[in-house]
Amino acid sequence: MPDPLQPVLGGDAPFDATADEIETRAELDVHLAKNTLAGLCVLGLRLDRDPPDLTGVDVRDTMFVGCHLAGFEVESDLILRGAHVVPPFDGRPYPTHPALLYTPEDLSAGFAEQGFAGMYDTVVYRHFVDHGGAVPDIREALAQRLHDAGIDNALGKALNEWAAAHGTRGAIGIMGGHAAPRGSEPYRMVASLARRLAAADRLIVTGGGPGVMEAANLGAYFASFDEAALATAVDRLAVAPHFMDHEPYTAAALSVRAAHPLPSLDVAGRLRHGGLALPTWLYGHEPANLFAGQIGKYFSNAVREDSILRLARGGIVFAPGWAGTVQEIFQAATKTFYATDGPSGAYVFLGVEHWSRLPVAELLGPLLARSPHGDQSHLIVITDSLDEAMAALSR
Numbered sequence: 001m002p003d004p005l006q007p008v009l010g011g012d013a014p015f016d017a018t019a020d021e022i023e024t025r026a027e028l029d030v031h032l033a034k035n036t037l038a039g040l041c042v043l044g045l046r047l048d049r050d051p052p053d054l055t056g057v058d059v060r061d062t063m064f065v066g067c068h069l070a071g072f073e074v075e076s077d078l079i080l081r082g083a084h085v086v087p088p089f090d091g092r093p094y095p096t097h098p099a100l101l102y103t104p105e106d107l108s109a110g111f112a113e114q115g116f117a118g119m120y121d122t123v124v125y126r127h128f129v130d131h132g133g134a135v136p137d138i139r140e141a142l143a144q145r146l147h148d149a150g151i152d153n154a155l156g157k158a159l160n161e162w163a164a165a166h167g168t169r170g171a172i173g174i175m176g177g178h179a180a181p182r183g184s185e186p187y188r189m190v191a192s193l194a195r196r197l198a199a200a201d202r203l204i205v206t207g208g209g210p211g212v213m214e215a216a217n218l219g220a221y222f223a224s225f226d227e228a229a230l231a232t233a234v235d236r237l238a239v240a241p242h243f244m245d246h247e248p249y250t251a252a253a254l255s256v257r258a259a260h261p262l263p264s265l266d267v268a269g270r271l272r273h274g275g276l277a278l279p280t281w282l283y284g285h286e287p288a289n290l291f292a293g294q295i296g297k298y299f300s301n302a303v304r305e306d307s308i309l310r311l312a313r314g315g316i317v318f319a320p321g322w323a324g325t326v327q328e329i330f331q332a333a334t335k336t337f338y339a340t341d342g343p344s345g346a347y348v349f350l351g352v353e354h355w356s357r358l359p360v361a362e363l364l365g366p367l368l369a370r371s372p373h374g375d376q377s378h379l380i381v382i383t384d385s386l387d388e389a390m391a392a393l394s395r
Contacts, residue, residue, distance in 0.1 A: 021153070023099045028052065037062040037083075044088075044097040044150070047074075059083040066097030066146065089143040094124050096143050097150040101158055102297055103270070104290040108254065116246040116287070121297075125284025128299065134282060144299040155296045155307070158267050158276075162203060165268035170345055171203040171276070172393055173312025175328050176212030176319030178286065182252075183238030186320050187215040188231075189350055193317065193386050194219025195230055197393065198272055205311050207304070208279025208289045208297070210243035212319040214253075217291040220275035225260065233260060243287050253290040270294050276311075278304045309335055315345025315393040320354035329360050339373045346392040349382040 022028050022042045029052075031037055036058040044066040051070035060082035068088060069075050075085050089096045107121040116122055131140045174194060180186045190212050194204050198220035206213040218237075222230040233256045240248035262273050274293030279286075282301040289295070298304040309316075309332050316332055318325060329347075336344040347364070349355045361380055368376035381392040 032057060041065060042067055043153075044095065044099050054078065066095065066150075086146070089139070089146070092143055093120070093127050094143075094147055095150065096146040098147060098154060099150065101151065101154045102295040104257070104274075104288070104292065104295070107288040107295060107297070108250065108290055111250055111254065116250055119250070119288075121284070121288040125281050128281045128284060134301075148298050148300050148303060151296045151298055152303075152307075155278075158271065158294055159311075161267045162271045166201050166203070166272070169202065170314025171205045171311045172197055172314050172345070173205050173308055173316040173332075174212065174216035174319070175207065175308075175316065175321065175325055176350075177321035177325060178209045178211040178213065178243070178283075180211035180215070180320070181238075181241035182214075183234055183241055186212060186351060188234055189386065190215040190317070190319050191219040191222075191230060191234060192227065193350070193389055194275070195222050195225075195227070196386070196390060198223035198275060200390075200394075201272065202314065202393070203271055203311075204275030205308055206275065206277050206289070206292070207308055208277030208292060208295060209283060209286050210249075210289065212321065213277070214289045214291060215319075216317075217275050217277055217289055217293075218256075220293070221257075221262070221273055221291040222260070223273055224262075229260065246287055250287050250290070253287075257290060265293075267294065278308050280304045305331070310341045313342055313344060315348060317348045317350060317389065317393070318355075320351045322358075326358065326360060329364070333364055333367060336376055336379070337368060337371045339371070344376065344379060346395065347380050348389045348392050349380070350384070350389060352382055352384050355382055 020040050022031060022040055023044065025045060028042065028045065031040065032052055035056065038058045038060045039062065041063040042065070046068050048068040048070045054074065059078055062083040063086070064078065064083060065086045066088045079085055107119070109120045111119040136144060174190060176186065176190065194216040198204055204216055204220040206216045218233065219230065222233065236256050237252050240252040243249050265273060270293030272293065274291050276294055276296070277289050277292030278296045278298065279289065280298050280301040309328070318329055335341055349361065355361060361382055364380055365377045368379065381388065383389055
């Protein structure tokens with residue numbers, strides 16, 4: 001199957017990730033009228049409600065993944081006639097094959113009634129912890145892998161729609177410390193830069209956590225607002241600066257969203273207004289980033305980290321951060337060194353003072369200069385200027 005991330009990496013027209021997939025009852029009915037589902041994948045449908053008549057339909061090599069069927073007899077009949085059935089895993093608070101990326105409304109559902117402990121994002125995290133965390137048993141591991149495969153697929157579709165509406169210029173990754181308080185200088189700088197980039201039709205991609213990541217998605221959320229409105233929003237958020245104060249932190253984010261509502265948007269529009277966030281339930285103790293337009297939340301941290309860097313071919317902004325950010329810097333540098341995912345944009349290090357204390361540029365320069373694809377050391381930019389950062393990321 002072609003790479004679902006290919007559309008934002010440049011190249012030919014976006015890949016049609018849904019050509020062999022059926023994700024709605026309307027799509028299913030179109031194929032049933034032709035009396036064949038052969039070779040197709042039917043994903044996550046409730047076929048136990050108003051069940052379709054499948055008895056005379058060609059189902060050779062059809063995959064039914066996460067579908068609710070009308071009974072064991074139907075499932076047995078499909079298998080006997082050549083279909084493959086991966087049933088839904090009952091008893092879990094998350095779908096085993098999500099057809100769409102999450103939204104902030106999805107992850108924060110339940111907060112108004114039950115607070116942070118009762119919101120969807122927290123409920124799934126508690127299930128994750130209670131079922132082994134990063135080392136689940138085989139049944140839980142299979143359910144999580146199916147979920148993450150669904151997110152991969154949904155991500156590919158969302159990016160296709162973005163590319164069709166906005167072109168295939170590489171996305172801009174924004175990374176940095178998760179502990180940067182709301183209202184701090186790094187938080188404000190990143191929010192302002194992200195707003196300018198999103199207003200210029202660049203797709204913002206973050207790790208979906210708090211701190212710098214929230215600032216980046218916040219800036220993209222305010223793409224159609226002016227700088228003064230963004231500054232007011234940051235001031236409003238700064239009354240709950242630290243993410244470990246879960247209740248006020250989440251409440252402040254929802255308050256800002258309510259004060260600055262966005263019009264009804266399609267997927268491509270939501271990716272502009274808020275950008276894309278790819279968080280993980282491995283760090284589920286961190287409150288959900290509620291300013292991203294679309295959220296691909298994964299159980300696997302490794303898959304999610306690699307996806308962020310694969311997407312960020314238009315350049316990466318590294319705001320002040322420590323161990324996690326430094327890891328991401330050299331993980332990204334490996335991709336650039338080998339051109340694993342194609343040409344790379346600039347590496348913009350925001351905060352001259354911070355990055356002078358961590359000599360990553362001194363290490364990166366000689367490394368990227370020896371790339372088998374030519375000297376890449378010119379990609380490194382260390383600055384306190386948002387204008388200089390914009391210029392580097394626009395090249």
